[in-house]
Amino acid sequence: MSAALRExxxxxxxxxxxxxxxxxxxxxxxxxxxxxxDRHGLPDTRDESWRFTNLRPLAGLIFSxxxxxxxxxxxxxxxxxxxxxxxxxxxxxxxxxxxxxLDLSRLPSGTTSVxxxxxxxxxxxxxxxxxxxxxxxxTMLAExxxxxxxxxxxxxxxxxxxxxxxxxxxxxxxxHPRHQVRLGAGARLTLIEIxxxxxxxxxxxxxxxxxxxxxxxxHLRLQDESAAAFHLxxxxxxxxxxxxxxxxxxxxxxxxxxxxxxxxIEGEGARLGLHAAQMLGGEQLADITTIVRHxxxxxxSRQSIRNVLTGRAHGVFQGRIAVDRIAQKTDGYQMNKALxxxxxxxxxxxxxxxxxxxxxxxxxxxxxxxLDPDQLFYLQSRGVPKEAAQAMLVGAFxxxxxxxxxxxxxxxxxxxxxxSWWKDRPV
Amino acid sequence: xxLLEIRGLAAEVExxxxxxxxxxxxxxxxxxxxxxxxxxxxxxxxxxxxxxEGYQVTAGSVLFDGQDLLAMEPEARAAxxxxxxxxxxxxxxxxxxxxxxxxxxxxxxxxxxxxxxxxMKFLKEARAALKRLSMSEEMLKRNxxxxxxxxxxxxxxxxxxxxxxxxxxxxxxxxxxxxxDALKIVSDGVNALRGQAFSALVITHYQRLLEHIVPDQVHxxxxxxxxxxxxxxxxxxxxxxxxxGLAAEAAA
Numbered sequence: 313m314s315a316a317l318r319e320x321x322x323x324x325x326x327x328x329x330x331x332x333x334x335x336x337x338x339x340x341x342x343x344x345x346x347x348x349x350d351r352h353g354l355p356d357t358r359d360e361s362w363r364f365t366n367l368r369p370l371a372g373l374i375f376s377x378x379x380x381x382x383x384x385x386x387x388x389x390x391x392x393x394x395x396x397x398x399x400x401x402x403x404x405x406x407x408x409x410x411x412x413x414l415d416l417s418r419l420p421s422g423t424t425s426v427x428x429x430x431x432x433x434x435x436x437x438x439x440x441x442x443x444x445x446x447x448x449x450x451t452m453l454a455e456x457x458x459x460x461x462x463x464x465x466x467x468x469x470x471x472x473x474x475x476x477x478x479x480x481x482x483x484x485x486x487x488h489p490r491h492q493v494r495l496g497a498g499a500r501l502t503l504i505e506i507x508x509x510x511x512x513x514x515x516x517x518x519x520x521x522x523x524x525x526x527x528x529x530x531h532l533r534l535q536d537e538s539a540a541a542f543h544l545x546x547x548x549x550x551x552x553x554x555x556x557x558x559x560x561x562x563x564x565x566x567x568x569x570x571x572x573x574x575x576x577i578e579g580e581g582a583r584l585g586l587h588a589a590q591m592l593g594g595e596q597l598a599d600i601t602t603i604v605r606h607x608x609x610x611x612x613s614r615q616s617i618r619n620v621l622t623g624r625a626h627g628v629f630q631g632r633i634a635v636d637r638i639a640q641k642t643d644g645y646q647m648n649k650a651l652x653x654x655x656x657x658x659x660x661x662x663x664x665x666x667x668x669x670x671x672x673x674x675x676x677x678x679x680x681x682x683l684d685p686d687q688l689f690y691l692q693s694r695g696v697p698k699e700a701a702q703a704m705l706v707g708a709f710x711x712x713x714x715x716x717x718x719x720x721x722x723x724x725x726x727x728x729x730x731x732s733w734w735k736d737r738p739v
Numbered sequence: 740x741x742l743l744e745i746r747g748l749a750a751e752v753e754x755x756x757x758x759x760x761x762x763x764x765x766x767x768x769x770x771x772x773x774x775x776x777x778x779x780x781x782x783x784x785x786x787x788x789x790x791x792e793g794y795q796v797t798a799g800s801v802l803f804d805g806q807d808l809l810a811m812e813p814e815a816r817a818a819x820x821x822x823x824x825x826x827x828x829x830x831x832x833x834x835x836x837x838x839x840x841x842x843x844x845x846x847x848x849x850x851x852x853x854x855x856x857x858x859m860k861f862l863k864e865a866r867a868a869l870k871r872l873s874m875s876e877e878m879l880k881r882n883x884x885x886x887x888x889x890x891x892x893x894x895x896x897x898x899x900x901x902x903x904x905x906x907x908x909x910x911x912x913x914x915x916x917x918x919x920d921a922l923k924i925v926s927d928g929v930n931a932l933r934g935q936a937f938s939a940l941v942i943t944h945y946q947r948l949l950e951h952i953v954p955d956q957v958h959x960x961x962x963x964x965x966x967x968x969x970x971x972x973x974x975x976x977x978x979x980x981x982x983x984g985l986a987a988e989a990a991a
Contacts, residue, residue, distance in 0.1 A: 685792060690829035693789050694843035694899065695817035695850065704842065708833025 314356075316371035321353035323374050324486070328452045331377070335455065337433030345441035345451035355445045364628040364660040365599040369568050370542060375514050378404045378485030384478035385411060388508045393728065395721050397470040397504075400426060404477055405487025405515070406456045423466035424501075429457035429490045436492055436520040438548055446546045446572060450518035454490035457517070460503075464496030464524065470719070471501065475517065477509030479538055486514035493519065495527035497552075502530040504722055509538040515566075519547045523555035525579060531559040532722045534729055537566035539594065546572040553579030553608070560717050561588035562726050564733055565596040565625075573602040577611045577639075584613040587713040591730065592625035592657075593737045599628035602646075606639035606669075613643075618710055619650040621657035622737055632664040635672050644674035651709050652682055653702075703734050740805060742767040742938050743907060748799035749963075750787050757783040759963035760799065765907070768935040772949055773942045774974060775960035776982035781942045782826060784960070785911040788940075789823040790816050803907065817843075818850030820906030824896040824913050831883035836895070839883045840865060844902055868901045872928050890921040897928035904932070908939045914948035926951030946978040 328335075328346045335342060354370065355362040385403040389411060401411040407428045414426060433454075435441075441451040462468040479485065495501055507515060515537060523529055537543045543566040549557050563569060575584055590598045604613045619627040629648040650659035663676040683705050691701035710730060717723040741764040748761040757780045765771050775781050787794050788801065790813035801808040803819060811819070831839065845855040856864070862879075869876055874894055884892050893913055900908055913925055929939060929952050941952055949957070949971065957973040958965045961982070967973065 684829075686829050687831055689791050689813060690825070690831070691839075691843075692813035693791075693817055693823050693825075694839075694903070695814050695846040696842055697814045697846065698812065700842070700846070701814075704834060704839075705831075708831065711833040 314368065314371050317356065317367060318353055320370050320373055320375070321349070324449060324453065325350050327377060331453075335453075336430055337435060341435050341441060342452055345448040348442040349445065349448040349452055352445060352448070361601065361630065364630070364662070365568070365570055365597065367568060369597075370514075373484060373512070375486035376483045378487055384510055385476040388476040388510070389474055391508060392474060392506065393721070393725060395472060397472050397721070399472050399474065400458055400460075402456075402458065402473065402475050402489060404485055404513070405489040405517070406430075407458060423463050424468040424471075425461050427459040429459060430455060432459065434459075434492070435490070437522075437550075438520055440574075444546070446516065446544050446570070447518060449544075450488045450490060450516055450546070453486075453488040454518070455488070457490035457492070459492045460501075461494040462496060462499040462501050465498045466496075467500040469502065470721070471503055473503065473505045475505065475507040475515065477507070477513050477515055477537065477541065479509055479511030479513035479541055481512050481540075484512040484514065486516065488516045488518070491517060491519040493521045493529070495523050495529055497524040498526040499524070500528045502532070502719055502722070504532045504534075504719075504725070506534045506725070507537050507543065509541050511538055512540045513538070514542040514544065516544045518545075521547065521549040521557070523549070523551050523557060525553045526555060527552065528556040529558070530719060531557065532717065532719065532726070533559065533561045534564075534725060535562065535566075535569065535571065536564040536729060537569065539565070539567060539596065541566040543569040543571070545570070546574065549573070549575045549584070551575065551577045551579055551582035551584060551611070554581045555579055556583045558585045559587070560713060560722070560726070561586070561600070562729055563588065563590040563598050563600065564729060565590065565592045565598045567596065569596075569598040571600050573600075573604075575602070575604045575613070577604065577606050577613065578608055580608045580610050582608070582611045584611075585716075586615040587716045588616075589618040589620065589710055589713050590627050591620045591733045591737075592627055593621070593623040595624050597626045597628070599630070601628075601630040603632045604634070604644070606633070606635045606642045606644065609639050610641045611639065611643075613645070615646045616712065617648040618713060619648070619659055620653065620706055620709065621650060621659060622653040624654075624656045626657070627659045629660070630662040630664075631676070632666065633674060633676070634666040635669050635674065637668040640669045640671045642669060642672040642674065644672065646676040648678045649709070650680045651706065652680065706734060740802075741765055742804055743940075744802040746800050748784075748787070748801060749797045750783060750794050751797055752783065752794055756797070757963055758787065761960070761963070761965055763958060763965055765938055765940060767938055769955040770933065770939045770941060770952060771956045771958060772954040772974060773940060773958050773960055774944070774946075774977060777944070779960045780963045781960055782911055785823060785909050785940075785942055788909055789813060789821065814846065815850070817903075818847055822900050822903055822905030822908045824893075824900060824908060824910045826911040826913070826915065828884050828892040828896055830885045832885050834883050836881055836883050837862070837865065837879040840879075840899060840902055843899065847903055865902060868898060871931065872898055872901060873924055874898060889916040890918060893917055894921060894924055897925050901928055901932070906936060906938065908932070908937070910939060910941045912942055912944060914943055914945065922948065922951060946974045949974045
């Protein structure tokens with residue numbers, strides 16, 4: 313590891329030492345995470361799971377703790393298309409009741425509860441704070457976050473969570489929000505998360521999602537961080553019997569972005585679906601890493617990833633499907649497709665299947681290609697200008713993902729983000 | 740002046756000369772056939788006229804309505820009223836046929852300074868055109884050419900032509916792979932457009948199509964040159980004598 317990257321890591325450790333006595337929640341877990349992080353620091357490319365994702369752009373940056381209330385948040389919030397849904401707003405990792413619109417009385421009484429990590433800290437059930445650098449960093453420094461729970465049997469409708477970030481080039485802030493989402497048996501929720509920001513900052517959220525038997529979560533995530541920022545996120549989902557986790561993710565990237573999905577399919581017959589797209593340009597690097605563990609029989613997981621890359625952008629997809637010995641009749645599918653719009657764009661694709669059961673159906677695949685010149689010419693010969701023809705073909709490449717969004721506002725949000733990416737794409 | 744004036748056109752593909760000096764004048768309102776053996780340069784001529792990449796024009800000029808056609812992007816050629824019916828129509832997975840056709844129609848209308856057409860009005864026109872061509876409305880809901888049979892693809896080309904109403908249509912072996920019913924539909928589609936404002940270059944290997952679309956003139960292309968031109972009867976005499984012997988003429 314470079315000395316400069318080590319320095320950035322050591323700065324986080326120093327911040328922990330300075331804050332330790334004032335941080336909320338049980339101190340023991342933080343202490344252990346901090347001890348591990350002290351020894352390992354930020355990951356570098358010698359770490360197998362970070363082989364393709366070089367954090368070098370972070371090197372030498374010294375991040376500061378933030379209580380930023382500089383007023384950029386309302387402007388960022390105004391970028392969202394209008395919605396009637398309850399809004400739970402976080403700015404620089406802190407809950408902002410003043411910006412939120414959370415009229416729980418509009419929901420069936422007692423169905424949904426929302427609290428903050430700051431007021432009621434709990435680290436949940438995760439155990440990887442001493443193995444995973446992103447978890448360790450978050451556990452060590454988490455100060456706030458959203459805690460959402462939906463009572464058994466109730467339909468909580470839609471909840472929108474904007475994560476707003478006001479960065480700063482001189483003293484870039486870092487924040488490490490800790491979120492928890494719990495759905496009781498048979499409960500339903502559509503959760504729409506939108507990360508938006510300006511200038512330089514590090515957003516290191518950790519989200520734990522627990523779905524009880526038969527619960528259904530539609531989880532839409534739009535990651536549209538500042539192009540100068542760093543987004544290092546991890547999401548841990550536990551699926552109970554016959555529960556369903558459907559996620560659609562659009563990553564417009566940051567300077568460096570990594571989104572880890574750790575799914576533990578613990579209940580028989582559970583279903584997991586992930587449609588994700590990364591749209592990157594300029595010098596952006598973005599990484600989607602998924603680890604799906606089938607720990608119960610008769611469950612399915614389907615992952616469909618699309619990358620649209622231009623400029624010198626670098627996309628990474630690493631997907632592991634691990635099927636436990638008892639997880640018979642598992643149906644696992646994983647596909648990563650990349651469309652390279654420039655000579656210098658690149659994609660790394662690393663599928664891994666680890667199968668210990670004998671009666672399973674698992675497949676994976678990857679494709680890489682440029683826009684098809686025959687298709688472009690066909691459109692142009694019908695009068696469609698080249699730029700519009702390219703946009704149509706990129707739209708077609710991503711169309712399946714939009715169609716997978718069974719939520720009108722969410723679909724138009726994603727569609728708008730795709731179209732504006734195309735219009736403003738950094739080349 | 741003719742609508743299309745091709746003078747001394749020479750073109751090569753990957754350094755290999757294919758067209759070696761094509762001269763052809765197509766007056767407004769006329770339909771001309773271009774016949775010739777395989778490898779004579781028929782499809783190359785169609786692609787050069789439509790502006791496909793990968794063809795280097797090494798000599799000659801093409802005027803379309805007095806404008807330098809070869810200087811234009813393919814989409815500008817379409818906007819001027821040029822239409823190529825592809826020999827092998829391209830599949831566009833993920834692009835709905837209705838959306839594709841409306842985008843194409845509006846692109847051409849915009850370029851001509853005409854107002855865009857809204858979805859309702861488009862559907863009405865599209866349905867009327869489909870009915871005239873004895874095609875199913877189902878066609879609009881499918882992805883462009885995806886899963887279409889060979890005949891359906893060719894009919895989709897003619898459907899596009901009917902909607903876009905070009906001034907000049909180039910039909911590149913539109914008859915290949917068609918059964919007699921599909922051939923009839925395609926021919927009817929072309930004949931319905933015939934008139935003073937519509938001209939066509941019908942490229943074909945066989946005389947069969949020309950029984951349905953009777954051309955004003957027939958040109959024979961061999962080894963990259965027009966070696967003979969005449970009335971519709973030329974197609975019939977070719978049918979009897981074949982293309983053998985033309986090579987000698989071309990070399991002479």
